[in-house]
Amino acid sequence: MKIEVNQVALECRVGDIAAQSDIEAVVNAANAELMPGGGVAGALHARAGRELAKACAPLAPISPGEAVLTKGFNLPNAYVIHTLGPVYGRDEPSEELLAHCYRQSLKVAENQGIASVAFPAISTGAFGYPLVSGAEVACRTVVSMVPELSHVRLVRFVMFDERAHEVFSEKLQQVAE
Numbered sequence: 748m749k750i751e752v753n754q755v756a757l758e759c760r761v762g763d764i765a766a767q768s769d770i771e772a773v774v775n776a777a778n779a780e781l782m783p784g785g786g787v788a789g790a791l792h793a794r795a796g797r798e799l800a801k802a803c804a805p806l807a808p809i810s811p812g813e814a815v816l817t818k819g820f821n822l823p824n825a826y827v828i829h830t831l832g833p834v835y836g837r838d839e840p841s842e843e844l845l846a847h848c849y850r851q852s853l854k855v856a857e858n859q860g861i862a863s864v865a866f867p868a869i870s871t872g873a874f875g876y877p878l879v880s881g882a883e884v885a886c887r888t889v890v891s892m893v894p895e896l897s898h899v900r901l902v903r904f905v906m907f908d909e910r911a912h913e914v915f916s917e918k919l920q921q922v923a924e
């Protein structure tokens with residue numbers, strides 16, 4: 748699905764975050780060390796190649812809610828924005844920290860003059876954040892940032908499966924109304 752808020756396109760799709768060839772910056776649901784891991788981080792590092800981990804090393808560790816920028820190397824994207832989501836039930840206040848991930852990632856994109864950004868569902872995999880509340884935080888935060896965006900013209904949520912896609916699409920529609 749796709750909607751427009753103040754001339755910014757907001758989209759939700761099923762797909763692989765490592766295969767978004769029309770997007771300038773993809774967001775990595777990273778670990779604190781910014782090293783390859785499972786899930787999103789595994790997929791992005793695998794496609795980017797070893798240069799990505801080398802570029803990440805001097806930027807690590809990062810804290811929950813923080814976001815940093817590297818090039819995309821062999822990814823089809825110019826940049827990767829690495830953010831560390833909260834571990835649900837451990838990093839508190841988890842809702843604020845998760846909102847911070849989306850906010851800081853968009854700020855990094857704006858500072859770099861990036862026009863399009865794709866997000867995965869941060870923290871909702873290995874870090875255990877419940878999908879519905881994770882989607883709520885993601886959509887609310889991104890929509891609330893729209894008035895501050897002058898370079899970013901497209902924000903895409905890339906969901907790994909149909910259920911996540913449904914949940915994010917519904918939330919996005921709700922909060923944009």
Ligand code: AR6
Pocket residue numbers: 762763764765776777778779782783784785786787788789790832867868869870871872873874875876905906907911
């Ligand atoms: N494309 C899009 N979404 C994906 C993909 C993909 N290729 N792979 C998984 N997802 P996760 P987290 C979905 O675990 O919860 C890593 O090991 C997945 O279904 O990648 O923030 C890191 O090294 C889920 O909904 O990120 C960290 O240690 C969402 O993306 C830790 O996991 C996020 O799942 C970060 O955990």
